[in-house]
Amino acid sequence: MGRRRRGMMSEDFKYELAKDLGFYDTVKEEGWGAIRSRDAGNMVKRAIELAQQQLAQQNNVNQ
Numbered sequence: 001m002g003r004r005r006r007g008m009m010s011e012d013f014k015y016e017l018a019k020d021l022g023f024y025d026t027v028k029e030e031g032w033g034a035i036r037s038r039d040a041g042n043m044v045k046r047a048i049e050l051a052q053q054q055l056a057q058q059n060n061v062n063q
Helices: 011-021 024-030 037-062
Strands: none
Touching: 011 024, 011 037
16 A cells, blocks of 8 residues: 655645636535646646745845
8 A cells, every 4th residue: 555645735725726726616516636637737836936936035034
């Protein structure tokens, strides 16, 4: 039996991203397995963008 990794994103954050990207209804009605791979990729891309923005803001505050 394989090990299941714990996700890096909280469930709330994933739902927020799904709402922002327009596929929340699919997730709500059919679960995460029902989203397209393109939507999953866009969700990861958006999460990375938000993390980079947050790091940039933290660096600006600390300088």
